[in-house]
Amino acid sequence: MLWHKAWLETRSRFLIGLAVVVIAGFGIMFDYRATEKLMPFARTIDPSTIDTSGPLGATIRSALEAQRDYRGFVWFQWFKQNLANLVTLFAALLGSGGLVSTAAGRGTLFTLSLPITRSRLVGVRAAVGLAELFALALVPSLLLPLCSPSIGQSYSVVDAVAHGLCVFVVGTVFFSLASLLSTEFADFWRPLLIVCLVAMVAAVVEYVPGISPYGLFRVMSGETYFRHAGLPWVGLLISAAMSATLLRAAALNLAHRDF
Amino acid sequence: MREPVAIEIAELRKTYDSMDALRGLNLQVPTGSIFGFLGRNGAGKTTTIKVLMGMTRPTSGAARVFGLACDAQDSSVSIRRRTGFVGEDKELYDYMTVEEIIRFTATFYRRWRPDLETRYLKSFELPPHVKTKALSRGARTKLALLLALCRSADLLVLDEPTAGLDPAVTEEVLQVLVSHVAGEEMTVFFSSHQIAEVDQIADRIAIIDRGQTLVAGALDDLRENYRRIQLVFGGDAPHATFQSRGAGRVRRKGRVLTVLSSAGSDAILEEARRLQPVSVDVMPVTLKEIFLESVAVED
Numbered sequence: 001m002l003w004h005k006a007w008l009e010t011r012s013r014f015l016i017g018l019a020v021v022v023i024a025g026f027g028i029m030f031d032y033r034a035t036e037k038l039m040p041f042a043r044t045i046d047p048s049t050i051d052t053s054g055p056l057g058a059t060i061r062s063a064l065e066a067q068r069d070y071r072g073f074v075w076f077q078w079f080k081q082n083l084a085n086l087v088t089l090f091a092a093l094l095g096s097g098g099l100v101s102t103a104a105g106r107g108t109l110f111t112l113s114l115p116i117t118r119s120r121l122v123g124v125r126a127a128v129g130l131a132e133l134f135a136l137a138l139v140p141s142l143l144l145p146l147c148s149p150s151i152g153q154s155y156s157v158v159d160a161v162a163h164g165l166c167v168f169v170v171g172t173v174f175f176s177l178a179s180l181l182s183t184e185f186a187d188f189w190r191p192l193l194i195v196c197l198v199a200m201v202a203a204v205v206e207y208v209p210g211i212s213p214y215g216l217f218r219v220m221s222g223e224t225y226f227r228h229a230g231l232p233w234v235g236l237l238i239s240a241a242m243s244a245t246l247l248r249a250a251a252l253n254l255a256h257r258d259f
Numbered sequence: 260m261r262e263p264v265a266i267e268i269a270e271l272r273k274t275y276d277s278m279d280a281l282r283g284l285n286l287q288v289p290t291g292s293i294f295g296f297l298g299r300n301g302a303g304k305t306t307t308i309k310v311l312m313g314m315t316r317p318t319s320g321a322a323r324v325f326g327l328a329c330d331a332q333d334s335s336v337s338i339r340r341r342t343g344f345v346g347e348d349k350e351l352y353d354y355m356t357v358e359e360i361i362r363f364t365a366t367f368y369r370r371w372r373p374d375l376e377t378r379y380l381k382s383f384e385l386p387p388h389v390k391t392k393a394l395s396r397g398a399r400t401k402l403a404l405l406l407a408l409c410r411s412a413d414l415l416v417l418d419e420p421t422a423g424l425d426p427a428v429t430e431e432v433l434q435v436l437v438s439h440v441a442g443e444e445m446t447v448f449f450s451s452h453q454i455a456e457v458d459q460i461a462d463r464i465a466i467i468d469r470g471q472t473l474v475a476g477a478l479d480d481l482r483e484n485y486r487r488i489q490l491v492f493g494g495d496a497p498h499a500t501f502q503s504r505g506a507g508r509v510r511r512k513g514r515v516l517t518v519l520s521s522a523g524s525d526a527i528l529e530e531a532r533r534l535q536p537v538s539v540d541v542m543p544v545t546l547k548e549i550f551l552e553s554v555a556v557e558d
Contacts, residue, residue, distance in 0.1 A: 001366040008354050107352045110403070112314045113344035114367050115336050255332070258275075258315040 002116065006128035010094055014132040017090035018139065024086060025140035026147070028078045032070060033151055039068075066226075070153045074144060079163040080221035087137050087171040087220075092195035094129045095178025097188050098122075099254065112259055122251040126179060133175055137168035162231060166222035170239045173216065174199060176246035183253040262326050265290045265414050265446040266311060271320035273306050273470075280306040282470035283320065288448055288463070293440060295461030295478075296450040297550055303470040304450035305347055308418045311448075312344055324414065340368070343407030347418040349399045353392035357385050357402060361409075370411035379405040382435070397428040404432060408439055415440075417449035421456060429453075433460055458546045466553045473553040474521070478546070485544040486524040490516040490536035499534055503527045508552060519544065519552050 045064060052058045066072040066080075099108055099121055111121065141164035148155045174195050181191035206215035219235030266288035273281040281303045288294045298304045309315035310322045313335030325341060327334035351360055361380075365371040380387065383401040391399060400420065407415055420436075421429040437460050440447055451457050457464060458478070465475040474481065484505070490496065496516040499509060505522025516536070520527045524541045531539060544552075 001363045005352070005355075005363060008352075107350045109314065109346035109348060110344075110351055110406075113312055113339060113342070113346070114364070115340035116367065117332055117336055256316070259309065 002124040003128060006125045010129060010132060013093050017136050021083065021086050021136055021140040022143065024082050025078065025143055028082060029144060029147060029151060032073055032153065035073060074155055075226045079167060083140065083167055084217055084220045087167050088174050088199045090136055091133055091171040091175040092178045092192050094132055095175040096182050096191040098125055098182045100183055100186050101188060108259060118254045119251045122254055126247050129175055130172060133171050134168050137171060138164040162225050163222040166236065167220055169236045170216050170220035172243040173239050176243040180246045180250040180253065183250045183257065261290050263290055264288065265325065266448060267323045269321045271310065271322055272318045273310065273315065274318045280470055284467065284470060285472050286465055286475060288446060290446050291444065292463045293447045293461050295457030295464040296448060297452065297454065297457055297464055298467040299452060299554060302468050304467065305418055308416055308450060311416060312339065341413045343410045343412035343415045345403045345407050345417045345420050347422060349396065349403050351391045351399060351403065353390065356388050356390050358387035360391060364406045368410045372409045372411055375409045379408065396423050400424060400432060404435065413445055415445060415447045419450055421453060436460065454547045454550055466550055468554050474549060481549060484521055484523055485549050486520045487542045487544050488518050488520060488524055488527050488531060489540040489542065490531050490534065491538045492536050497534055501527055501530050503530055508555065
């Protein structure tokens with residue numbers, strides 16, 4: 001029943017998130033028709049003529065090169081940008097709140113009076129949150145191969161799963177960080193804002209030469225899979241280890257907290 | 260097997276930042292008693308209860324329930340498995356209906372009593388399909404009590420169970436509590452600053468103030484042992500102190516000197532007669548007077 005409680009506490013955030021990512025996913029898919037009309041003009045630009053000495057030029061060139069076909073368009077617009085940003089935001093939203101929250105109607109003392117350990121409370125809440133995050137990353141991604149024929153295109157299920165998994169695994173880092181911060185701060189907003197700030201810093205840092213290949217968002221986009229058909233295993237393993245460490249820290253922090 | 264002592268607290272201290280909430284509290288709650296835990300606001304009642312329930316860790320000292328340490332995670336879970344709890348805030352899950360929170364709570368207790376659940380749902384007139392956030396404070400208290408009573412708990416810990424309730428609901432809650440305890444073998448430990456309700460249902464009490472126990476014992480013994488001795492003199496009452504065991508605060512007003520004794524009146528009477536008063540009266544003391552005297556002594 002703890003699962004049910006965790007679900008009731010997070011379901012509105014999850015359902016809003018699911019609606020947003022599904023609508024955004026469809027939006028990107030149907031946007032391809034308009035983009036396709038611009039392709040003849042885009043193809044007249046020779047990427048080699050773009051000055052790539054600065055981050056902006058490199059980004060424009062990368063975008064042009066990637067989006068020459070539907071697969072590249074979906075990867076760049078959806079997995080690299082929209083889905084990554086949305087999952088990061090909803091990971092922070094799903095991880096925020098919880099037992100320490102002083103919001104009215106949370107029944108904190110009632111929960112603590114039940115014969116369960118605090119570790120179990122953290123564990124169940126994390127499991128439900130991660131399952132919701134998994135759905136947010138995978139459901140809209142799997143709708144792409146299903147619905148792309150409606151615009152006369154096709155998209156591989158394997159690609160959708162591979163990219164969705166990358167988004168999910170890195171998204172768990174932001175979820176776990178929000179969970180840890182929520183065992184420290186009694187309000188809902190500070191963990192959320194701090195995680196968003198961390199994500200923004202992580203995104204900006206990726207423009208620093210030399211850091212980009214190891215950046216969280218590069219791993220999240222599954223760029224190595226897109227370009228070389230190989231999953232970024234090291235990045236995914238590091239992200240998973242970071243998530244596990246953050247969740248363990250959350251459980252330890254909660255275990256020692258006074259209410 | 261039932262332990263002779265349900266709750267045992269020894270030299271319990273709790274410090275929040277630089278504030279001492281508990282300063283060496285000592286307490287024993289015998290199994291089967293209805294124990295009233297009295298104290299002013301901020302005396303340390305809620306902190307003590309939170310330590311017992313494993314919600315707060317003591318800074319030092321020991322708190323044991325059923326012989327199990329409250330600050331160890333595993334034993335705390337075992338304690339909570341045998342304990343019903345109603346918190347001061349009466350906060351439940353706003354997003355659950357009455358029926359949902361009952362079903363949710365029942366899953367944690369193997370000895371959950373569906374018969375009591377049905378009985379109290381009916382007698383408390385709780386609407387099963389209404390969300391708990393829509394309930395009045397009185398109804399929420401009744402629901403919290405139902406969730407505590409149906410656990411077949413060996414110990415009931417109630418933190419200010421009637422706080423904020425109107426007199427009619429207060430009376431109803433107390434009556435349910437008394438009749439429930441009469442039919443079940445259990446210990447009740449409840450905090451309050453409402454002396455009348457403690458007087459009404461408790462058989463043992465402790466009065467605490469500023470994190471320390473001032474008075475503890477069986478209510479009948481306290482009533483028996485506490486006496487107010489009033490001495491009237493021909494002129495102004497003399498400045499006097501009493502050395503006898505149990506002698507408490509001495510009050511002097513004009514010709515009258517009163518002293519409160521917690522150990523009967525004989526020894527103090529013998530001392531008092533040496534002061535040659537015109538008259539001596541020995542009067543029984545109410546729990547309210549014991550409380551006020553105890554707390555005032557600290558001032």
